[in-house]
Amino acid sequence: xxxxxxxxxxxxxxxxxxxWPLSTKEEAAALEDVLNSGKWGGQPFPGKHATSxxxxxxxxxxxxxxQCVNTGTVAIQASLKAIGIRPGDxxxxxxxxxxxxxxxVLLMNAVPVFVDIDxxxxxxxxxxxxxxxxxxTKAILPVxxxxxxxxxxxxxxxxxxxxxKVVEDCAHAHGGMWKGKGAGSMGDLGAFSxxxxxxxxSGEGGAVITNNLEYxxxxxxxxNAGRASLTDQFHHRIIGFNYRMGEFQAAVLGPQLDRLPQQxxxxxxxxxxxxxxxxxxxxxxxxxxxxxxxxLAPYGYVVKYFADQAKGTPRAAFVxxxxxxxxxxxxxxYEPVYKSSLFPLDSADFPALSWGRxxxxxxxxxxxxxxxxxxxxxxxxxxxxxHFLGTSADVDAIADGIHxxxxxxxxxxxxxxxxxRNQKLGRADRES
Numbered sequence: 181x182x183x184x185x186x187x188x189x190x191x192x193x194x195x196x197x198x199x200w201p202l203s204t205k206e207e208a209a210a211l212e213d214v215l216n217s218g219k220w221g222g223q224p225f226p227g228k229h230a231t232s233x234x235x236x237x238x239x240x241x242x243x244x245x246x247q248c249v250n251t252g253t254v255a256i257q258a259s260l261k262a263i264g265i266r267p268g269d270x271x272x273x274x275x276x277x278x279x280x281x282x283x284x285v286l287l288m289n290a291v292p293v294f295v296d297i298d299x300x301x302x303x304x305x306x307x308x309x310x311x312x313x314x315x316x317t318k319a320i321l322p323v324x325x326x327x328x329x330x331x332x333x334x335x336x337x338x339x340x341x342x343x344x345k346v347v348e349d350c351a352h353a354h355g356g357m358w359k360g361k362g363a364g365s366m367g368d369l370g371a372f373s374x375x376x377x378x379x380x381x382s383g384e385g386g387a388v389i390t391n392n393l394e395y396x397x398x399x400x401x402x403x404n405a406g407r408a409s410l411t412d413q414f415h416h417r418i419i420g421f422n423y424r425m426g427e428f429q430a431a432v433l434g435p436q437l438d439r440l441p442q443q444x445x446x447x448x449x450x451x452x453x454x455x456x457x458x459x460x461x462x463x464x465x466x467x468x469x470x471x472x473x474x475x476l477a478p479y480g481y482v483v484k485y486f487a488d489q490a491k492g493t494p495r496a497a498f499v500x501x502x503x504x505x506x507x508x509x510x511x512x513x514y515e516p517v518y519k520s521s522l523f524p525l526d527s528a529d530f531p532a533l534s535w536g537r538x539x540x541x542x543x544x545x546x547x548x549x550x551x552x553x554x555x556x557x558x559x560x561x562x563x564x565x566x567h568f569l570g571t572s573a574d575v576d577a578i579a580d581g582i583h584x585x586x587x588x589x590x591x592x593x594x595x596x597x598x599x600x601r602n603q604k605l606g607r608a609d610r611e612s
Contacts, residue, residue, distance in 0.1 A: 184588045185504040187595055192584055193506030193577045200566035201381045206435035214427045222250075222424025225404050230430035234387065236437055240355060241362030241370065243389040245396040248425040248433075249403050252351050252373025255386035257284035258423065259369040260319070262390075262398040263345040265290050268532045269318040274304035274330075275516045275552035277323045280373075281349050282517045285321070286525070289532045291541065293317070294518055296549035300468035302326060302482065302560065305551070306334035313338075319345040324353040324363055326482040326562065327451075329473055332358050332366050339367075347371060354379040355440050356477030363477060364389045369399070374429070379444075379479055379565060380436045382429035443569060447478035450568040450575045457579035458483065463490040463586050465559075480513070481563045483582075491589040495558055498585055501592050502561075507581040513562040516552040518543050 183189025210229065214220060219227060226234070230248040238246035249255050265271065267289035273282050275294040285292045295312050298305040304322045320339055322330035332348075339346045346367030350356070353363035354372065364370015369392075374385035388399045398416055400409035406420030458464050465484035485495050499511040527533045527540035534540035567578060585592065 182584070184501050184585065184591055185506075186501045187591055191504065191506050192581050195506075197508065197564075197574055198566045198569040200564070200569075201376065201436075202569075203432070204435060204439075206438075207432045210431035210434060211428060214431045217427075219427055221426050222404075222422075225400075225407070225424060226410075227427040227430060229427050229434060230425055233430055233433045233437065236434070237372075237387055238389055240437065240440075241365050241389050242357075242360075243362060243365040243370070244391045245393065246387050246389045247396060247399050247403070248430055249386045249388060249399075250423050250425050250429075251384055252371060252375055252378075252386035253280045253284055254403065254423045255371035255373065255388045256281065256321070256347065256349060257287060258399045258402045259347045259371050259388055259395075260284055260288050260290070261402050261418075262388075262395040263319060263347065263368055265318055268316065268535050270314060270316040272304075272309055272312055272317060272320045273517070274321075274323050274325075275518065275547065275549035276302060276514055276555050277325065277349070277517060278351070278514060279517055279520050279522055280351075281321065281323055283522075286530055289530060290318075291316070291532050292517075292543070294516070294543075294547045294549060296551045297555065298331070299551045299554070301328040301330070301470070302467065302555055303328050303330040304335075306331040306338070309335065309338055310342075313342055313344075317342070317344060319347060320367075321347050321349060322367075323349040323351070324356065324477070326352055326467070326480050327476060327478055328467055329353070329356065329358050329363070329470065333472070336366060351375075351378065352479035353477040354479075355444055355475065356473065357475035359472050360474050362389075365391060368392060369395055374433060377564070379477065380433060380440060382425070382433050385425050385429045385433070444476065444478055447565060447568040448476050450570070450572065451478055451481055453572050454481065454568070454575045454579060457576065458582065461583070461586070463487075463589075464582065478568065479565050481565070481568065483561050483563075484559045485511075485561050487558065490586055491593050493589045493593045495561070497592050497595070499561060501585045501588075502581050505581040505584060507578050508564065508567070510562045511560065512556065513560060515556045516547070516549055518547045519556075 185191045234246040269290045348367045348370040350363040351373035356363040369390040374382045397409035402420045403423035523544035
């Protein structure tokens with residue numbers, strides 16, 4: 181396929197892939213409706229568009245109730261509040277995810293307990309959960325990541341056995357189903373994000389779904405400045421915040437939810453073609469399919485990269501070469517959360533980390549999750565979901581780029597060695 185672009189060859193692709201987000205006349209009409217109504221905010225609560233969308237969103241995910249909120253992070257925080265997480269409680273979380281999964285746990289002054297991921301799915305390894313449970317454990321927070329689900333069968337079994345609550349982080353799982361049940365509907369609550377990169381987006385935003393009316397009332401009160409919820413059957417009174425979604429954000433969600441089945445079918449068809457092009461490619465592995473996923477949520481497509489099958493070329497060099505061929509992708513998409521720059525934490529800000537202990541928990545240095553490390557720093561390569569909203573030719577370009585870089589691994593490895601040698605020479609010159 182010729183010399184690599186990173187070493188001076190011709191670039192494989194010069195055309196841009198499908199842009200995201202997409203908008204149509206339906207979004208424009210909905211926004212104009214809000215503009216003309218004069219009811220722009222989340223008060224009166226909830227607004228017309230937020231109410232309509234929430235009803236449809238709950239139905240799509242086989243849940244009874246849904247509530248729009250202003251961010252996906254707040255969706256998790258409100259869910260934790262609803263299930264009664266209190267300061268000092270422990271919440272089991274996957275090591276490989278976005279910091280926004282874990283941040284709400286800490287903001288509740290609770291303690292995240294990190295568990296490694298299943299290498300077949302990159303989701304929370306349900307087989308390792310039980311050994312992380314302590315008398316302080318109150319909840320499990322699985323994340324459905326990159327087109328795969330955490331093993332909800334085993335997670336729900338353990339939750340029942342140990343009397344734990346389950347909050348599903350569904351930021352990647354819009355429209356997904358596990359054994360005929362919608363993402364977010366199997367645990368006590370499900371938290372979704374509508375941030376700009378997601379399968380449905382309002383720029384910023386989120387939603388909580390549940391089959392439990394008491395939890396929904398608590399969520400509504402928490403995000404509606406502590407005011408009584410719409411039904412107020414349980415008469416809870418709590419201190420709340422203004423985490424409502426505005427009507428402009430809610431307005432653009434309805435048309436996108438209507439288009440989601442068609443877009444998901446297109447993505448899934450293109451992803452199947454992509455897999456057929458990559459099958460049995462040395463240096464590339466695919467996440468294991470699971471027949472219990474009965475409706476795919478085709479978010480970012482993840483492949484595994486095996487440097488030892490690519491003449492020892494590091495993933496960073498492979499990704500850089502692929503990007504310069506005109507194929508946007510990301511290697512270090514997530515890190516193990518406890519290695520994030522957000523840690524170490526000041527126990528003065530998060531006192532639960534030191535309660536009942538001789539010294540505060542050092543979350544950054546007390547964990548080692550080898551599969552999360554491997555995914556973060558060696559294996560995982562993420563391709564945005566919008567790459568798969570185009571044609572099969574777009575998919576072929578991605579596959580061709582991968583094959584081109586792999587075919588030139590020797591050239592790429594030599595470039596990497598030169599960079600290392602030059603770095604050493606430069607250091608020697610500075611030191612002399």
